[in-house]
Amino acid sequence: MRQKSCQERLEAELQDRLRDIRTLWRLYQRNPEASHRELGRFEEYGLGCDYVAKGTFQDQKRGYFRWQLSWGGPADEFRFYMDENLEAVEIEYCFLDWYDGASRSLSGEDYSLLDEIFQNFKDLGLVKTEHARSSGN
Template identity: 35%
Template sequence: MSCEERIDEMLRERVGEFEEALESEDPVEWLDENALALTRLEVYRLELSWGGPQDYFEFFYDPEAEALVDIAYHYLDWFDGAVRRVKPGTREWEVLERLFYSAILIE
């Protein structure tokens, strides 16, 4: 089975596990024992249009590593939508990464 075919069931299973965690004596301890990691990411959303259609980019930045870790492009038109992850090493990634560091992540 593909991930697309499995994802809904996996989501239900994970939510069920979290329900158990919340019912435990110490949900923080449960997470500490059962989670692989908790990573803090900052999300920068560059909105380009809204309404129908709407499109925007999301830039996922790890402040601890000081690194751009993911970029997603969203295109939505009323009751339909699509998302594409931008692959590192592609021309699209290189252009968007340059834009992020030169015009979005300004300190």
Template identity: 75%
Template structure:
């Protein structure tokens, strides 16, 4: 049986991710030390949060921040594109599998959730730290 394309799978993958993130974020807001029995802790969720400078990848025209959740095949991540005030103006979910990939712009409640999390990363100083690391390289 042939596997479906990333484009065919992205809706369900995003829905599952958002469910996990919503659960962990709510738990974290009540108690930052709390742990979910299956998902772990919010501050340990995913692989990394980093800054991807313009032209890091072929045909990449804009810089963005990446919250990478998984790596390999498949991989998935959220990308945050910012304005001059370092506020998110576009948030995308990317689902990537070997030689295939798809993205979806977030809107509505999904956008609000990820924007709130990005603001949290900003408040913690992670956004500025990651951007400064990239600029000093």
């Protein structure tokens, strides 16, 4: 049986991630130390955050701040494309599997949720630190 392409799997994977993130974010907002019995703590969700400079990957035209949730096959992440003031101007979900990948820009409530989380990353100093590290400053 043929495995579905990343494009065919994208929406279901995104909705699963958003459900987990909404649950953890609400919990975190009430109590940053709280833990969900299945998902853990918001701060422990995913693998990490970093800045991926323009040109890191072949044909990559823009840099972005990445919240990497998983890697390998499959991998998924949110990419925050920023302006010169490090404000998110586009947020994209990427679902990647061996030699295949698909992405979708967020809008509406999904965008608002991830932008709120991005602002939290900024408040914690992650965005500025990772951007400076990547650019050698």
